[in-house]
Amino acid sequence: MLQVWTAMNLEALGLEKSGAVLRITLNRPDSRNAMSLRMxxxxxxxxxxxxxxxxxxxxxxxxxLRGAGGxxxxxxxxxxxxxxxxxxxxxTAGDAADPIAEANAAFGALCVAYAxxxxxxxxxxxxxxxxxxxxxxxxxxxxxxxxxxxxxxxxTSLGLVPAQIAPFLVERLGYSQAKRLAVxxxxxxxxxxxxxxxxxxxxxxxxxxxxxxxxxADILACAPGALAATKALVERARLTAxxxxxxxxAAVFSQAAQGAEGVEGVxxxxxxxxxxxxxx
Numbered sequence: 001m002l003q004v005w006t007a008m009n010l011e012a013l014g015l016e017k018s019g020a021v022l023r024i025t026l027n028r029p030d031s032r033n034a035m036s037l038r039m040x041x042x043x044x045x046x047x048x049x050x051x052x053x054x055x056x057x058x059x060x061x062x063x064x065l066r067g068a069g070g071x072x073x074x075x076x077x078x079x080x081x082x083x084x085x086x087x088x089x090x091x092t093a094g095d096a097a098d099p100i101a102e103a104n105a106a107f108g109a110l111c112v113a114y115a116x117x118x119x120x121x122x123x124x125x126x127x128x129x130x131x132x133x134x135x136x137x138x139x140x141x142x143x144x145x146x147x148x149x150x151x152x153x154x155x156t157s158l159g160l161v162p163a164q165i166a167p168f169l170v171e172r173l174g175y176s177q178a179k180r181l182a183v184x185x186x187x188x189x190x191x192x193x194x195x196x197x198x199x200x201x202x203x204x205x206x207x208x209x210x211x212x213x214x215x216x217a218d219i220l221a222c223a224p225g226a227l228a229a230t231k232a233l234v235e236r237a238r239l240t241a242x243x244x245x246x247x248x249x250a251a252v253f254s255q256a257a258q259g260a261e262g263v264e265g266v267x268x269x270x271x272x273x274x275x276x277x278x279x280x
């Protein structure tokens with residue numbers, strides 16, 4: 001498995017795998033980890049490899065997304081945006097492709113992929129968390145923020161639209177708060193982000209790693225298959241009336257209860273020991 005990660009030709013990301021945890025570092029500190037097209041492509045590549053590892057020894061179960069240099073992500077890379085704008089101006093009448101829309105859609109597809117991954121996703125948020133970085137924070141299953149984190153949704157103040165992250169803003173914050181932040185070019189410190197439910201915990205200094213370690217331990221205590229099935233069911237529950245989900249939820253529960261993880265979990269409880277998911 002180590003060869004899978006070392007063989008990747010990554011320029012915009014750093015990777016560190018420890019057991020079942022894969023730490024992904026947005027590694028463009030000179031630009032406060034602005035989201036370039038290269039970074040988008042590499043994040044998709046890494047996610048695909050992590051999900052594929054489920055069938056291999058020592059699979060990835062948790063992704064930790066973090067930024068280098070004390071910042072998470074300052075939003076879209078302005079150089080890429082300028083280049084896409086230039087390409088759009090040079091289009092001929094017969095060109096169907098829109099370079100700006102294509103670049104924007106690529107980031108949207110990235111957000112969807114990370115939102116739907118069966119793996120647990122933890123975002124560690126420090127410094128600048130802007131635009132697309134704000135959206136990735138909303139995508140994460142668990143968002144852990146440093147006291148240094150400053151959240152900004154600047155698109156409308158720049159004459160732009162938070163297009164691809166809008167669904168995730170509404171999902172995490174609710175319609176009212178998402179709309180308020182979007183139309184004001186919203187600014188939030190870590191305490192305000194916690195109050196709104198954008199992040200789940202705020203800490204600082206050396207306690208950030210301690211908090212992350214505790215969160216990872218809690219996740220790894222859960223059965224990986226059950227975790228993936230739960231994420232998928234919760235996503236369905238967002239847009240499905242409870243009465244319409246009864247039969248599907250019952251089938252999901254039955255499958256889990258009769259599966260190896262369910263048998264191992266209940267047996268471990270009865271034997272008063274920790275479950276051994278690797279054997280399940």
